[in-house]
Amino acid sequence: MISVVLIGAGNVATHLFKAFSLSNQASVNQWYSRTLKSIEAYKTQVEITDNLSQLKDADVYIIAVSDDAISELSSKLPFEDRLVVHTSGSVGIYDLDKKLKRGVFYPLQTFTKGADVDFSTVPICIETIKKTDYHILKQLGQAIGSKTHRVNSDQRSALHLAAVFVNNFTNQLYRVAHEITESKGAEFDILKPLILETANKVQDLSPYVAQTGPAKRNDKKTIKKHLKSLDSEHHRTIYELLTTSIKKTHGTSTGSATKRSITKNN
């Protein structure tokens, strides 16, 4: 049984608390929040505190607070040499105070308050300085049903950045699609199965192989028609850039005849 002290009371901390509570390989000894009110509802299930000097012993301390607050909070911890991790994709491991055994326990998923989270669909990226610490964190991830992945700092940064593309930017493309359909009185809902299928497809195929459409085919007539029918200058800019990007990837831009013939049959 791995014992945990949770620090913070936002989305991530709350979802982790629920997951640890359901696990019989991990338990939360104590939950800290500077605003006690945020966790008061849980006080029958776990000891709560808003006082850092009263933190109890635990195998792992998880700091799940806003990125900007992690470093300072870690330096205020009233102990040394214990395993303390943060849950951020972008904060460095060395931003944690050096008096501690430092680690990162980064759940690569998007969390929303309210909605339940099934941690078996949440990959956890683990970074540690010492190998023994890695093994504890790996067990902790497995205790809530997650797949864990050992990463170094560069890899974690790359994953965090790539997550912005597949999550925030993709969602913005959905938004643009919503604007386009709405402007013509068409239902955005009709696109939902295609949105799902597009995401499903790359579970098995690489995005390279999964690509289709006018840009990949270099179908100039359709591209021109699309650009003409886009009312918003901003939408046109996005259309042009991503069309160029697809052509770049698939060697269908003018002047790269060699590349074109290589990738034609994919």
Next chain:
Amino acid sequence: MISVVLIGAGNVATHLFKAFSLSNQASVNQWYSRTLKSIEAYKTQVEITDNLSQLKDADVYIIAVSDDAISELSSKLPFEDRLVVHTSGSVGIYDLDKKLKRGVFYPLQTFTKGADVDFSTVPICIETIKKTDYHILKQLGQAIGSKTHRVNSDQRSALHLAAVFVNNFTNQLYRVAHEITESKGAEFDILKPLILETANKVQDLSPYVAQTGPAKRNDKKTIKKHLKSLDSEHHRTIYELLTTSIKKTHGTSTGSATKRSITKNN
């Protein structure tokens, strides 16, 4: 029972043939392909032909050939006044020969040869000139388990264009994410659950409400860090444009303090 003659032997025609074969409310009388070899494997299940002058009677003729070939093919049909539809999102209904009863039966989904298609996840957009034709096509869609949607030409164009954003462009963002992770030796696979969850989220929430991340929060520090760590100029351009787009949508760009305060709590 609605009788169908299929014209064309590509992805869409093949998937439709399989779906009609499983239905007891529709049947394929005959299948035409200019290249007979493409459909020879089906000749024990359906009458096949490569001769337009031998087309049989049917309630609906479905032209599922390359966009560019639809118009000419329709004018070569050796009959008048029968219901003939194409399956394209972008070709006009009036591109079909005017001697025919014209319609569009546009499956808004991405089809891949090989992979099976469950038509209950394929919305079909129907456009007709006459209402009676609409009812036949609606029944035909329902016969293969699809949800049907009546659309006009503008709405169909908008949906087709929006589909490029949620399918081709989204897939290209997955590709960029693949390039980013690969360049740092991180596994693209770790992003797959997030890709699915991002698509899942907008099944219930609007993309506007579902948005999160540094651009939405206008977290300048993280944005700067991300831009700095992107090695590719091209990736940086995409990052900047989509960040600007999110800021535009959520009123977090500088100089729009009013909008910002309105949308802050979403």
